[in-house]
Structures are given as structure tokens and as C-alpha cells.
Amino acid sequence: MPILSENDYAFDLILQAAKDGAAAALGAPRLTPGLKLETRIVYGEEIGFMVRLLEIFAGPGGAYSQFIYGDYLMGKKFLEEGVPYAILLIGATTSPSPLAWDCGACGYPTCAEFNHSVNESKSAGMFGYGPSCNWLMMDFGIAMAQASAAIYAKNVDSRQQGSYGVAGLLLGMLPGMDVVLANSVGPMSRGVFQEWYSRPDMKGSFSMDKIYDMLISTFAFHFGGFSGDGIPMIKTKDDWFWEPFKAGKGPMPEATEILQQVLEQAGEVTLEYEQWQQAQNHGEEGAT
């Protein structure tokens, strides 16, 4: 057909922008000689599994995290409407440290002691694995910035997102990585800085009451913790992080229970994804 419309080539453009982003990340300037960095581009059905994980993380109606809820709603909408977009995953291993710089930023006086700690106690937090070498992590940040700039140069909407990154990490899309961040690439239907920033499709999904509840809970609070979930922890004592005390809610002993529940549900999706992958591979083998 001699005439093409954006419907014919939108996904090609998005995929090319994601590839440019990946190349920029892999070829980014580095502070260290030791960063192991990998990239993946995810699209189609595979994003569906990520969206399901975000739904679990966000909780019913965004009860656990409003900002993840927004990421979930947009991803769900794009999938349901078949809007072309892709997710560029960028991952890195941030420990052990090969540097021997003994810089101290990690809290250990030497890299050898840091690496010993990695061997003894490497484990996962909310976003990824630690301990981390700060210089390797900064190299990872440099790569993320370079990827974003490359995508931006194509005038394709994109946003760095921890939410889809954690989903990719949990689903094993970048095995062996300690940290994974996502760059959502596209859609490009309304221009740069529309879909993943102002999120026009969330129109009407929350009330003024909710906004004021959030403002009252989070606004300018000296003893407040992370405010991204709309109900920050309050630092009521030195070990505030072990017994959550939430603004407007007081102590939340059920928080640990909710976290456990979220992790179990996430585990189910992860298992389902593995089975789906096996079925896909089996189908491909059968076809050949």
C-alpha cells in the first residue's frame, strides 16, 4: 500500500526509540570499569503480567500506593485499547564491588568489608537488592539518563518508572540484576509529556476529598517519611521504620500482614508468568 498512516508505523517508531534508548544506556559514559548492565524491551502480552503485579502493589483503588495505582491504570488502559507502546527495562548488578576504591559511601570503610557484607547478607528490599556500591549505582543512573535523552530525541513520550522496573525484576525478565528501572516508551498519540505525566485518562478517577485527605496527611511534615503512597510514615521515635505509624491512621500493625499478602499475590503472578513463558516456548518448539 503506497500510503501509510501512523497506525501502520507507530509501533515501529516506538520500538526504534526504545532500541535507541537501550543503545544509549549500554554505551553511556561510566565512572567505574565494573558495571554489568543489561537491557530488555517488553511489549504486548508480557506487559500484561507487569500490569497485574502493579495492581497488586497498588492495592484496591490505590489503597497501598497512589502513584503505582496511576502507573497501573495507564498500563491497563493501553493494553485494553491495544495502544502501541513498549517498556525498556534497564538493569544492573551493583554488588559486589570490583573497585577497591575504599570510598566509604556504602558505610563500610573498605570495599573488601562491603563485599564481605554482600556475601553474608545480600537480600531484597522494596525496589531491589542490596547492599549496593554507590558508584556502580551512579553509573546505572548515568545510563538511565542517557536512555531517556535518546528516547526524548525521538519525540516519543517516556518516563522512568520504578514500578514497572520492580515488576520486571520480580518476573525475572532481567535475571541476576540487583536493580531494574523501566522507561515506558510511548504511546505517542498525544505528544511528549502527556501520557505518563499529566495522565489525562485518569480524569474523574479521584475526588477532591481524596486530594485533601492526601494533602492533610502529607503536607510539610517535618517528621514525615516517604509521601509517595499518600499516607507517609511518621517518625515518632528513633526506630520509626520498624513499627509503622501512619499519618491519619496511627500505628499500623497490619502493615506487615498487608506486605506479606502483597508478596504472596505477586508470587502467584510470577509463577503464572513462568508457566506462560514455558507454554510459549513449547508452542514455538512445536511449530518448528
Place this chain on the structure above:
Amino acid sequence: MKEKIYEFERYHRPKNHTLEVARLAANAAMTAPKTGGVDGVECEILTGDDLLSLADTMEQESHAFPESTKRRFLYEAVMVRESDACLVVGHYRSAGTPMDVGCGFCAGRMDCSFVYNARKTEHGQIDLTAVTPEERRKVPFNGPMCVVRNLDLGIAVGSALVITQRLLVDAMPLYTVSVAAQRQGILPRSWMKVAILMASRQKNPYVDILPDYHLHNLSVMEDDLRKIYVTLRMVYWYDYKSWYPKWDDGSGSDPGKE
């Protein structure tokens, strides 16, 4: 009025142009994406004598490090002297005001206890004034720090480098220069910082580095040439006003001064 751009110091070097790029790169660092949109990045640009002082500090600091690292300090001190500008990008939240999100990057835990327990705190407020100067000097960067903040710092550095790449100014972020900037107390609020060297020369001063580069770099070569040449002018005492030497075969005399 004509504006001339040459490479060597006896001519106009393009320092102002590099400085403009450094300012734009600093702007890119400031506007780079941040976790949760939280501010934390600050910048300082060093030029001229401040660069020479930075290089001196690197050479002094080099002695505290093992041989392989020491070499990096010495070689990269040369690069500082050959730079037009150094952009220092710091994060003033890395040590004192963590993200509080339990990301796990600092210690693999679901909470921020590793960072908070390592510092003096009062109701979750980290008191950095409790860290003595002696304690701070034990390591170049006193931690533990919030790794998410430092990830943001990396993103800011990456954004700054995008500008230098787009504008074709050679730039290099370096650990050793960052240590020197820290030791000099540049951006004192930022306990973590990255120094980016920038230069507009016809040969990139940050690549193709010889062994013992601190002894065999262009500045040393130029200086040695000056030293040798100036002295060799006095090997034969020659009064150019009164005569012009003949070649051994008798040719080439200046008839007017024979």
C-alpha cells in the same frame, strides 16, 4: 571585531565556550528526573586557578591510596590541568535526608534501618553535625548514604553528559577528581558528589593516555621543550646584528655582514 580561537595558551583558548557548555550541563543536571521529584542536586563550576588547585589536591591525596589507584590520581590530575572547566554535581540529601522508602539498595532490607542506625538521630532526624571532621576524613565519602539519592545523582550526571555530548565538548566524570572536590570542601552541603571535567581541545585530553602519564603529558613536553630550547640558544654565542654563519662548505654567508 574578529574573534579568534586557537589551542595554545599564548592565543585565546576557548574557555568561555566550554564554560557556557558547563553552565548548560549544570542546568541539565538540575532538571534531570528525580525519584519522587524531590530536589537534591546542586552544582559548582571550577575554572582557571581553581582547576590547578584541584589537581594539586589530587596529587597530595594520591599518597593515601594503593599504587594502582595512586596512578589514577596522578594521571587524572594532568587531565584536570588540561581542562577548561570542572562541573561538580552534588546531592545534598544523600547523607542526611534519605528517601525513607525501604528500597533495599543500601542493605537489602525492607526498611531504612541500615542508614538510620549508623547515624546519630532524634526521632528519625539524622544529625550530621555529630560526625566529627576526623571521622569524615577517614574515608573520602562518609557513609552509609541513601542509595536512591545517589541513583538520582547518577541520573543528574548522565543528563549533564548528554549536553556535553550534544555540544561536542569532551567531558569525563572521574572518581579521583570527585575525591579532590570533596577534600577541598566544594559543595559542602553535599556529602556525595561527582566531578565532570570538560575541555574544548583539538585532541581529547581524557583518552589515549600513556603509562607514567604524569611525567609524559603534553604540558610537560611543552615545558621541557621550553627548558631545553632556551638553554640551547646559549650554546653558541651569536651576535645576529654583526654576522651570519657560513656553512662548512663556505656557502650561505650574508654578504652584507661579512
